[in-house]
Amino acid sequence: MDLVLLFLLVPLLLPLSTADIGTASSYSPPYIPTKCFGNDGSQFPPDGTLAAAGIENWMNGEACGRRYVVRCLSSEMPATCISGATVEVTIVDQAAGLGSRQSLAGTTIALSQAAYSRIASLDAPLIHIEFAPI
Template sequence: MGHLLLFLVVVSFLLPLSTANVGTASSYSPPYIPTKCFGNDGSQFPPDGTLAAAGVENWMNGEACGRRYVVRCLSSEMPGACINGATVEVTIVDQAAGLGSRQSLAGTTIALSQAAYSPIASLDAPFIHIEFAAI
């Protein structure tokens, strides 16, 4: 009975991780419009400015538009950049490759607006390793 309970506890902790993906993120600065998803219509943006742009593997010819993700910083090459345990919910509004800034050059998985990046990591970190899951 004790082994079964221990097994169930371990499995319950591992299940959420099995649906998450890992990748990298960088921040990008305003202006955030126009976007590939909504053009000049900023009314589609979350009120708190937690926007994101999908990298090549997540863009899927625009199918990523409007998708929401919860993102967590796992690590960074800059010591202390991640805010431990912090997460942020983001909405995909653009394609990272079209932004012409460092996230497209670095090939990051998701480019986060400054309002989305700062709750999970220091804006001084050029990129971070992340875990993200669709919500």
């Protein structure tokens, strides 16, 4: 019986194995110029769900154009995360170059205000996230 249960649970757990855990902050406009696309805003998602990769994910610019689905897990501020919400973002910049306090503090990813507000309250300066490539 236990072996049958294991075989039933494995397919449910496999999608979780591709996700990473990290932190996210938000950053505000102007969003151009970017390290990925310079002054070309045509590469941005039309809904403004952009992101800047942290030092660990930047990989000398290889992150440019990558897409991730991001979910808020928790925050030090209560009631910050929007339950069950996810957002798809496109990497357009390097977080270290943004100049914001949160992005310079080593967050995994900095989300545009449009992206951040879909998964968490903008009042929270930092959230814990789960993110996976699309």
